[in-house]
Every structure is written in structure tokens, then in C-alpha cells.
Amino acid sequence: MKANNIKDQSKPEPLAYTVEQTAAALNVSTKTVRRLLKRRLLTGSNALRKILIPRQQIDAFLKATCEAPKLNA
Numbered sequence: 001m002k003a004n005n006i007k008d009q010s011k012p013e014p015l016a017y018t019v020e021q022t023a024a025a026l027n028v029s030t031k032t033v034r035r036l037l038k039r040r041l042l043t044g045s046n047a048l049r050k051i052l053i054p055r056q057q058i059d060a061f062l063k064a065t066c067e068a069p070k071l072n073a
Contacts, residue, residue, distance in 0.1 A: 016055060026058070041065075
């Protein structure tokens with residue numbers, strides 16, 4: 001019998017996340033995600049009757065809000 005390979009059975013990473021999924025990924029409330037959308041720090045699509053936030057938007061938000069590491073000279 002073949003051993004199950006968990007990596008082969010896993011689902012591909014989604015292209016976009018709901019507000020709830022984004023909140024869970026960022027470890028914040030859905031209210032915070034909605035505030036970020038309102039302030040245009042995140043952008044989402046309303047095309048499918050619910051807000052979907054592209055994965056690239058979440059990555060860009062994190063990169064833009066993280067401080068660059070300081071180099072000790």
C-alpha cells in the first residue's frame with residue numbers, strides 16, 4: 001500500500017480571501033479588515049456579492065507596513 005503524501009492532497013492556496021479569511025490570516029477582527037478596506041490600505045473586489053481580497057493585496061499591505069530591518073554599522 002502506498003503511503004499518503006499530505007502535500008499532494010492539500011488544496012492550492014486561494015487567489016483571494018473573504019473578509020473573514022483575511023481577518024483570520026492577519027489575526028485581527030473582521031471590523032479591522034473592513035476599516036483597512038475603507039481607508040484603502042487593502043483593496044477588494046465586490047464582483048461576486050461578497051468582498052474578495054486578492055492574496056497579493058494582503059502581501060503588499062504587510063510589506064508596506066513592516067519596518068525595514070535596521071543594519072548596525
